[in-house]
Amino acid sequence: MQPIKQIQVSLGDRSYEIMLKAGLLQSLNNILNAFCSNRAALVVTDSNVEPLYGEAIDRIEHCNYSKFVFPAGEKYKTVETVAAICRKAVAAGLDRKSLILALGGGVCGDMAGFAAAVYMRGIDFIQLPTTLLAMVDSSVGGKTGVDLPEGKNLVGAFWQPRLVIIDPETLKTLPVEELRNGLAEVIKYGMIRDWKFFRRLEKNSTGLKQLDLDFYTRIIARCCEIKAEIVSRDEREGGLRAILNYGHTFGHAVESLSNFSIAHGAAVAMGMAAAAELAVLLRKIPGNYAERQNSLLRTLGLPVRIPPGLEPEKIYAAMLHDKKAVGAKVKLVLPVAEGAVAIIDDLDSKLIIRAVRNCCD
Template sequence: MAELQVGLGDRSYPIYIEPGCLSRIGDDLNRRKIGNRYAIISDLNVTKLYGDKLLEILSNAGIKAKLFPFPAGEKSKNLFTVEALASRLAQAGYDRHDAIIALGGGVTGDLAGFLASAYMRGIPFVQVPTTLLAQVDSSVGGKTGVDLAEGKNLVGAFYQPEAVYIDTLVLNTLPKEELLGGLAEVIKYGVIRDADFFTFLEEYRRKILALDSDIIVKMISRCCEIKAEVVAADEREGGLRKILNYGHTIGHAVEGASRYELIHGLAVAIGMVAASRLSLIKKSLTEKEEERIYSLISAYGMPVNVPRHLDRSLIKRYLKTDKKAVAGNVFYILPDAIGSTYITDQVTSEMVDTVLEQK
């Protein structure tokens, strides 16, 4: 399996990226000896697709495991679900010598990672992301957490996995909306860190949307390389890592205002366009580069404007509870060029109103 490394000293871990690597996870877990047995945390949709398959793979490798499914969707990403899963683990006799496998998308990875950080005061876990968004973003870096009614990811922990296994073949069962949501996070990496990668995404759009195997592996690998570099430099988001939130400030607010009917990645697409427009208003970004960002997101078939039916006042209330807000000041990650961003709280309410109303 192709391997990248997240360099965090004694907490470093590998990211494996390869078509079909799910079938070889049992052998690797045996070699790494992460847990005596495994609790597979997965939503009901992914459980139906891959739960029994993973159980069989682990059983063939002589590994004991049990499935712990939960209802699919962002609405399950809360403390009630964590408590319910923890109780089921306790009832099944799981202890601190066992481990968790997060099998699924971003919700599952965040939820299972937070559960792992808290159960028995911390047990090991591995990530097996099954959505593009999880493969390129949420499964790497150790951010775990759940939502409150007041906003996304307001309760959580930095807790690194022992390994990440990315099987690109599972993307073939991904609904188109989820694929596009993941591609929003992919575009994010080009804007914040790598202009050449942004150009790659422009040039290979058709092959990417067709899930060309070689191109998809290259694309995911570059995203994970960038994420690993940023996390290794700033694990707990004290500075550089904040750039990974490009598109997420307004994106999270739009997502919350939609009552999570709008999936995360598509909300981030809207948020990226909004952030680029804010930078254009502040004269930090040229019209040409703002247009390239808008055009690429639009060309992939993602939404670029805040849906008209969403309550703008509710969006602004969510902005005030964003995790990046300090003493009531909301911080934005804005591009000043493709491949470069900066962090600022110098964004007025009038500027925000302007981008929220653009069509």
């Protein structure tokens, strides 16, 4: 039997562990023993995840828990749902020593984490991510929050979990499009921080397509290690953490111009293609390096061409509105060597538009 993989996120007295193993949800009762004894807890989950994995929660014996189930989907990641979670917490008798558990994808984790950050001025919370995106990205690092009608993630807090419990078995029920959203982030980690890891993904793309859980467990572990290292060095995105936005400034523009009909992972894949193209135009990387990234993205079913109807000038204008833009200049994360990126801010708008145009169908 594989041992439980443990990864430390080092943040002084806010440090925590990521526990990772296929089938781990079966042992939830034992794992939570140390955390839960005699505490009231609220499990937050969504309407898709509850019927699939709610039963694992029902086996918890050590704490007095209640459940809050919200309708699945980004459109419920709102202050209203957070208010409903907090009111449920009051009704269930949660006090300052109580605990919130987030069982679900990034929407659930962001929202339950934010509720934990503000309920009684902050209580403990535990992440139980069930999407690949949440396992490799959103459950680690302490960014929590909700959307406003004016934009995504405009209200939030940095609030680190006390523990992250990852069971890759839950990926078996995840729709393929959701899996792809996570794979875009997985490839991103290779491009920004670890070329050897990128090459492992290339070599075992069949394992990724066939959901080889052993391989996924190792892949998720490496992504969590990279994210943990970056967050430990720059918790509040003063500098280094911004490299996690690779592909995202272009990607967010594509997402919002498509009225979110293009999925996050697909938009980020197009964004990474555009960023790599810009790096080629700036002679920071050779064309065959950009192609290697794009080829892996394509192999895993992710698009690298921007569909017709999204004009390069409009994409650029939308990038200026993105919160990562400084003044009138866009700051971008661009590849500069195998498995390495740099943050570049003095970019010519014409060149950015040309790079986008080269990626448009």
